[in-house]
Amino acid sequence: MAKRDIIIGIDAGTSVIKAVAFSLQGRQLGAAAVTNQYDSGQNGAATQNMDRTWADCASALRELGTRIDGLADRTAALAVTAQGDGTWLVGQGNRPVGDAWLWLDARAADTTRNLAQSLADTARFNATGTALNTCQQGAQMAHMQRHFPELLDQAEVALHCKDWLYLNLTGVRATDPSEASFTFGDFRTRAYSDTVIDALGLRNRRHLLPQIVDGSGDTHPLSDAAAAQTGLRAGTPVSLGYVDMVMTALGAGVYTGTKGAACSTIGSTGVHMRAVRDDEVRLNGKSGYVICLPASRMVTQVQTNMAATLNIDWALRLAADLMSETGHPHDYADLVARIDGWLARSEPGALLYQPYVSEAGERGPMVNANARAGFIGLSAGHRFPDLIRAVVESLGMAARDCYGAMDALPQELRLTGGAARSQALRGILAACVGAPVRVSAREEAGAAGCAMMAAVAIGAYRDMESCVAEWVSPLLGAAEAPDEKLMATYAALYPAYAEVRVALEPVWDRLATHRDGKSAPEINASDTAQGGS
Secondary structure, eight states: OOOOOOEEEEOSSSEEEEEEEETTTSEEEEEEEOOOOHHHHHHHHHHHOOOHHHHHHHHHHHHHHHHHHTHHHHHHEEEEEOOOBBEOOOOOOOOOOSEOOOOTOOOOOHHHHHTTTSSTTHHHHHHOOOOOOOHHHHHHHHHHHHHHHHHHHHOOOOOHHHHHHHHHSSSSOOHHHHHHHHHHHTTTEEEOOOOOOHHHHHHGGGGOOEEEEETTTTEEOOOOOHHHHHHSTTEEEEOOOOHHHHHHHHHHOOSOOTTTTTEESSSSSSSHHHHHTTTTTOOOOSSSSSOSSSSSSSSEEEEEESSSSHHHHHHHHHHHHHHHHHTTOOOOHHHHHHHHHHHHHHHHHEEEOOOOOSSTOSSSSSSSSTTOOOEOOTTTTOOHHHHHHHHHHHHHHHHHHHHHHHHOOOEEEEEEEEEOOOOHHHHHEEEHHHHHHEEEESOOOOOOOOHHHHHHTTTSSHHHHHHHHHHHGGOOOOBBBOOHHHHHHHHHHHHHHHHHHHHHHHHHHHHHHHTTTTTOOOHHHHHHHHTOO
């Protein structure tokens, strides 16, 4: 019989599903990826076909089996994490109730705004530690209750993406402590809270909330049906990971015992977090998440930007489209390699850019579904390299904005995500937050994070701390100190960045009214001075 020396981590993102094989000591052995697709619709709809998502997950696992000799017999356990928030409704026979509503879906904006302004929202926020926004399952289900009750009527359970994949892997309807507590519960107890459920107006839908399973202690066996579809062995232990944000941060170094360390994931979105004990959380009353870690009494305090590198994507696609219009076709991907050159030919801090390019607005460090992107300080002398620099610098300013909303700025910043490969971007981030940065050599931090949970669950490690010591700490690169001159430039620029954000809020609201085709009230000086409501 083959030695069971592999743990598989599944990381199902919005656009890619990855299956990654690790040794029991954390060495990456191989990976397979399948493109995942989602659909956009009217009124900000963003949905994903649930059957296709499971089929793509199974396909990634089968492909991994072609790359790792004897994978099925060697797999000691597998674990799954996935994109967070959103609503994946399942009905009779464990069949989907239509397509899933993704975290990108903006249809619940009005419902979210009304709920956030209610008196009950203060108690909800104090329990969850999480500001209500359109991404979340609670807000989306409240919106469905008002406008699409037939969806909830057909449902037997409300899941998230990883929960849906876990159901297909094991036949068990469950969610994990992280998404359960920041959506419908209390991060201190890691259980559902009637106070939160009532604040969302969903007491009559409480039966849709699944059991909470902690995958660092409990597993369920791979079902016969899933074994047939994935090529793995029935009965293999399956661990339900926490939400992808915290799994990625765990794999990249957010929780190593280093005082003042924090972790930012700079990908399509920007996720900024620090690990603290649950009694050390300082809520700001307005924004952010508190997300449990798979470690006793430990949570991550989180601020997230709806759009990080999506802003760079927009700028490069715009340039590619313009050049193609002249008869010289350019692909967006061809321009990525030019970014560092453009940064070298531009002056730091010459422009401000507000990086709110997502159609869902922003959720950190403020929650505003109407927030939109824009340049401040343009003149006739500015050229495209100046615009690109402003866009890239905005990612650093946004990180500074988010960490400032939590508490003190980081003393050391660990970075992960595709953008962390850029030395220029790392320098900008270090200078904006005023701290050295370290990049993990871990290629697939999200898959590693959930695989670490499985490693603890099957007894390969006595606790998460001992697993982190072998899987995470040795892979952290050398500290890269910020450039002092650049740090001074950004320290002087940041107050203007924050002031612009506040000043533009009433303008965003009136633009939203205009987009809705309604009659917009006039903007007056007193409204602008007060920064909106």
